[in-house]
Structures are given as C-alpha cells and as structure tokens.
Amino acid sequence: MKVRQHKLKIGVSGIRGEVGEFLTPPMACAFAQAFGTYVGPGRVVVGRDTRPHGPMLEHAVACGLLAAGCDVVRVGVQPTPTIQIYVANRGARGGLAITASHNPPEYNALKLFNSSGLFFNSYERSELIDLYHQSNFHHATNDAIGWVHADYGRPAGIHIERVLAHVDKDRIRRAGFRVAVDAVNGAGSEMTVEFLGEYLGCELVPLAVDPHKPFPRVAEPRPDTLGELAAAVKEFGCHAGFAQDPDADRLAVVAENGRVLDNDDVLALVVDAVLEKQPGDVVVNLTTSAVIEDVARRYGCRVHRTPVGEANVVERLLATRAVIGGEGSNGGVIFPAVHPCRDSYTGMAFLLDRMAATGKTVSELAAGLPRYVRRQTKVAFEHGPLGGVMQALEERYQGAETDRRDGLKLIWPDRWVHVRASNTEPVMRIAVEARSAEEAERLFSEVQGIVAS
Numbered sequence: 001m002k003v004r005q006h007k008l009k010i011g012v013s014g015i016r017g018e019v020g021e022f023l024t025p026p027m028a029c030a031f032a033q034a035f036g037t038y039v040g041p042g043r044v045v046v047g048r049d050t051r052p053h054g055p056m057l058e059h060a061v062a063c064g065l066l067a068a069g070c071d072v073v074r075v076g077v078q079p080t081p082t083i084q085i086y087v088a089n090r091g092a093r094g095g096l097a098i099t100a101s102h103n104p105p106e107y108n109a110l111k112l113f114n115s116s117g118l119f120f121n122s123y124e125r126s127e128l129i130d131l132y133h134q135s136n137f138h139h140a141t142n143d144a145i146g147w148v149h150a151d152y153g154r155p156a157g158i159h160i161e162r163v164l165a166h167v168d169k170d171r172i173r174r175a176g177f178r179v180a181v182d183a184v185n186g187a188g189s190e191m192t193v194e195f196l197g198e199y200l201g202c203e204l205v206p207l208a209v210d211p212h213k214p215f216p217r218v219a220e221p222r223p224d225t226l227g228e229l230a231a232a233v234k235e236f237g238c239h240a241g242f243a244q245d246p247d248a249d250r251l252a253v254v255a256e257n258g259r260v261l262d263n264d265d266v267l268a269l270v271v272d273a274v275l276e277k278q279p280g281d282v283v284v285n286l287t288t289s290a291v292i293e294d295v296a297r298r299y300g301c302r303v304h305r306t307p308v309g310e311a312n313v314v315e316r317l318l319a320t321r322a323v324i325g326g327e328g329s330n331g332g333v334i335f336p337a338v339h340p341c342r343d344s345y346t347g348m349a350f351l352l353d354r355m356a357a358t359g360k361t362v363s364e365l366a367a368g369l370p371r372y373v374r375r376q377t378k379v380a381f382e383h384g385p386l387g388g389v390m391q392a393l394e395e396r397y398q399g400a401e402t403d404r405r406d407g408l409k410l411i412w413p414d415r416w417v418h419v420r421a422s423n424t425e426p427v428m429r430i431a432v433e434a435r436s437a438e439e440a441e442r443l444f445s446e447v448q449g450i451v452a453s
C-alpha cells in the first residue's frame with residue numbers, strides 16, 4: 001500500500017503518478033472533465049512535454065474536456081510558461097499542461113491554470129478535487145459538444161516577444177555569444193534553439209535538443225546531472241551553458257569555466273539585473289539563500305519570504321506588486337512583467353543582457369555576489385515523527401529566530417537551517433546556509449543527527 005501511495009498522488013496539487021498501472025487514461029479523462037466542469041464552457045488550452053505517454057494522456061484530457069462542454073485548443077509540445085502565457089493571451093477559460101516537470105520519465109502529471117494563466121490557488125484546487133472525487137461532472141449533450149482546434153505555431157512567438165521586450169536584444173546580438181544548450185530533449189528543445197540562435201544571435205552548441213528522443217540525463221538540472229553540458233562549455237569555449245528541466249520552467253547555468261552555478265546565485269544575478277532597472281519588492285521562498293537580501297539591500301528594496309512552492313511565491317508577488325521573485329532552490333526566476341510564472345527564458349535573457357552590458361563573464365558576475373555556503377539533502381521519511389523532530393530542533397537551538405510557516409526555519413544573523421516535509425515526495429528536506437564551509441558542515445551534520453535520532 002505504501003508503494004502505491006508514492007506512485008500515484010491525487011490531491012490539492014492535482015494528479016501525478018507513474019503512467020501505466022497507476023496513472024491511467026480514464027483517470028486523466030475524469031480529472032479533465034472535472035476541470036472542464038469547474039472552469040465552464042469555453043476554450044481550454046492543452047499542451048504537454050515530450051514524455052512518450054504525453055500524446056496518450058493528451059487524448060484522454062481532450063476527451064474529458066469535450067465531455068464537459070469545453071472547446072479544446074491543442075498547442076502540442078510547449079514549455080509550461082509558454083502555455084501559461086498563451087492561456088492569458090488568448091482569453092481562454094483555463095489550461096492544462098501534461099508534464100511531470102523534473103520527475104523521472106515514467107511519471108506524468110497535470111498542471112492546472114486558471115483564465116489568467118496562473119496556477120490554481122489552494123481554494124481552486126480544493127474545489128476541483130471535491131468535484132473530481134464526487135464525480136460531479138457536467139455532461140454536455142449533443143448540441144453543446146465543442147470543437148478541437150490546434151495552434152502549434154503561435155505560442156512560442158508570443159512568449160519570446162514578451163521576454164525580449166525587457167532586454168536589449170541588439171546588444172546581446174552584437175556580443176556574439178557562444179552558448180551550449182541542454183534542453184534534456186524536453187519541451188524547450190525547439191523553442192530554446194530558436195530563442196537563443198535566431199532571436200539572440202548566439203552561436204549554439206546543442207546537446208539534447210531533440211524532442212523525439214528520451215531524456216538523456218536525470219531530468220532535474222543540478223550540478224551532479226550536468227556533467228556533459230559542463231564539459232561541452234569548456235571543450236567548445238562557450239561563454240555559458242544553459243540547462244532546462246523537461247517542461248522548461250527551470251534553468252541551470254554553467255559558467256565559462258565549466259562550473260555549474262548555484263541556483264540561488266542565478267536567481268541573485270537576475271534579481272540584481274531587474275532591480276537595477278526597476279527597484280521594487282522581491283519575493284522568494286523560505287529556503288532561498290540570504291544572498292537575495294544582500295542584493296536587494298544594494299537598491300534599498302524589501303524581500304518577502306513564502307512557503308516553498310511556485311503558487312505561494314506567485315500569490316505573494318501579486319499581493320505585494322513585487323517586481324521580481326523566484327525559488328532559488330529550484331532554479332526558478334519569476335518575473336511578473338513577462339508573466340507571473342517560473343520562466344527559464346527570462347532567466348537566460350537577463351543573464352545574457354547583463355554579460356553584454358558589463359563585458360563580464362558568468363564567473364566574474366557570480367564573484368560579485370556575497371559568498372555563502374549551502375548544504376542540502378533529503379532523507380526518507382514517513383508521516384508521524386515530524387512534530388517530534390521540529391520540537392527537538394527548537395529545543396536544541398533556543399537562541400535562533402524561528403519561522404514555522406513551512407516546516408521549521410531557524411535563523412541567526414549569519415546562518416540558517418530549514419527543515420520541511422516535501423509536498424511531492426515522502427522525504428524531509430534539510431537545507432543549511434552559513435558564511436563558511438566549516439560552519440555550514442558543522443550545522444548540517446548536527447541537524448542531520450537530530451533528524452535521524
């Protein structure tokens with residue numbers, strides 16, 4: 001029973017599971033019919049990443065939406081941010097992205113968007129899940145069955161134009177950057193080549209940009225999964241390397257010396273670039289580095305913290321009218337002037353623009369950031385002992401400032417610890433940050449010891 005639980009999850013974050021025995025087309029169809037019932041008759045956009053079961057689930061989803069009386073606009077393989085922008089741009093009732101993001105290739109899931117192209121908030125999600133569990137669906141009759149339209153061509157252009165409105169495209173083109181690209185053969189494969197090559201005039205060293213091939217590496221773009229990209233950057237003398245996850249909302253960056261930048265530093269560089277042009281509030285999750293506060297302080301700007309999760313960050317961004325935000329730990333830049341969603345294209349454009357404007361390399365730009373050392377890990381964890389672990393941590397570290405909005409974060413002036421249960425996996429995540437490697441290591445092993453005991 002335990003194993004089954006991990007292979008299929010139906011809850012407030014939607015439906016996610018291993019396709020085959022666990023996540024089936026009838027389930028996707030029913031979920032889409034619940035979605036169509038919830039958003040009402042009108043156009044619903046359906047896109048997907050490049051997983052082999054994508055087309056199968058796309059048909060199931062279209063079937064459910066038609067049964068609920070919706071029109072279906074199929075956009076095919078597209079990055080998640082591209083689908084979100086298109087939903088808002090076309091005035092659709094909502095949208096669905098068929099993608100399990102950075103999860104392994106045998107998994108798939110549905111990401112749900114409202115008519116503004118935003119992730120469903122917690123109220124919308126719990127209402128939808130009630131509809132699904134009660135099978136309380138609208139059943140369209142003969143004269144009310146909608147149509148299926150296709151628009152594969154326009155979404156990428158709409159997204160790219162929105163991003164390029166915020167950078168000096170000609171300056172980037174003049175710089176003549178050579179860039180290695182690893183799109184993990186995912187939804188960004190074709191659009192990223194077009195964006196960097198055609199629009200920004202980069203000379204490309206392409207790796208894993210064939211949407212018809214399987215993922216050639218672990219789907220999550222992390223330092224330990226980007227060895228080939230790092231090697232290509234050095235071998236071909238590239239100015240930078242960019243890596244995406246399968247639905248192209250996350251970005252990882254390799255510097256010209258082959259070092260994979262810390263995701264928090266990528267976010268910090270983009271925050272710096274944005275605030276320099278347009279000072280304003282910044283929103284990041286609780287597990288993002290304090291480097292963001294340091295950068296914001298340069299411009300006299302304020303940083304808000306939220307629980308982990310894109311929807312939480314976006315909700316706060318909109319409420320505070322912040323100009324930039326993101327989730328450092330997940331390699332996500334959220335720039336609401338393009339769209340309030342995680343977007344790897346915004347990240348790439350701002351970084352290249354910064355390089356072109358300053359003449360600095362990626363590592364020189366990163367060296368300009370205050371230095372912190374971060375350690376993070378996840379430990380297998382079943383429900384039950386969480387309360388005891390948190391209590392033990394609070395007792396051990398009584399002098400620290402505490403934040404309990406998402407697990408427990410203990411904060412000192414020069415270091416912090418964040419321990420939380422994952423929303424998507426049966427694991428507890430531990431993150432630590434300090435000013436030196438020794439201090440980070442000491443704190444990290446102490447906390448690991450308390451969690452394990």
Ligand code: MG
Pocket residue numbers: 101102245246247248249250
């Ligand atoms: Mg993703």
